[in-house]
Amino acid sequence: EPEVTQTPSHQVTQMGQEVILRCVPISNHLYFYWYRQILGQKVEFLVSFYNNEISEKSEIFDDQFSVERPDGSNFTLKIRSTKLEDSAMYFCASSSAPGGYEQYFGPGTRLTVT
């Protein structure tokens, strides 16, 4: 069964450093998402992406964040200058259609900012 994959599984970085989280969505999906989950809290939407453009972003997704689909398979989330409060589990998801269709989530990348 196809699945979303994410790398790395765990990333430790120092405050102020840039990180890139990588995702390989399901191959025939066209809609991509990033969510985050701070330990013990709810899953929060960050951004949706379609046709090489951001469809919607949340208030969390400020100028420090960016997304890119550098090739036909990868989808990345970059945090330019990490803060302690960026420590969280970051989930990538993809779907075959937008709104009203199931989203397939990856296993997540645990980001720890020290």
Added chain:
Amino acid sequence: SQKIEQNSEALNIQEGKTATLTCNYTNYSPAYLQWYRQDPGRGPVFLLLIRENEKEKRKERLKVTFDTTLKQSLFHITASQPADSATYLCALGASGNTGKLIFGQGTTLQVKP
């Protein structure tokens, strides 16, 4: 502001019984509602989707209802098994094409043998 509430306390039930989880929302008019399962340290796994014009959906031992007047969804697992023990997340989506989901904090279900 938009608010989604799920049973904050863990739900403990005996194997074979029906588990009923609740999702209530305010200040929101979702076009659809989804239920996901999340195991510790893992990503959410899609279970069921129900649209605003649907009252009930079933899939094997799972059933979801959606009452837009009460602003509530109920999620039922019949003949529960210890393997059903997990956190269950309610997620709401608006009309439009962005796919953004707003999640509740989840309810942890523990099924005891």
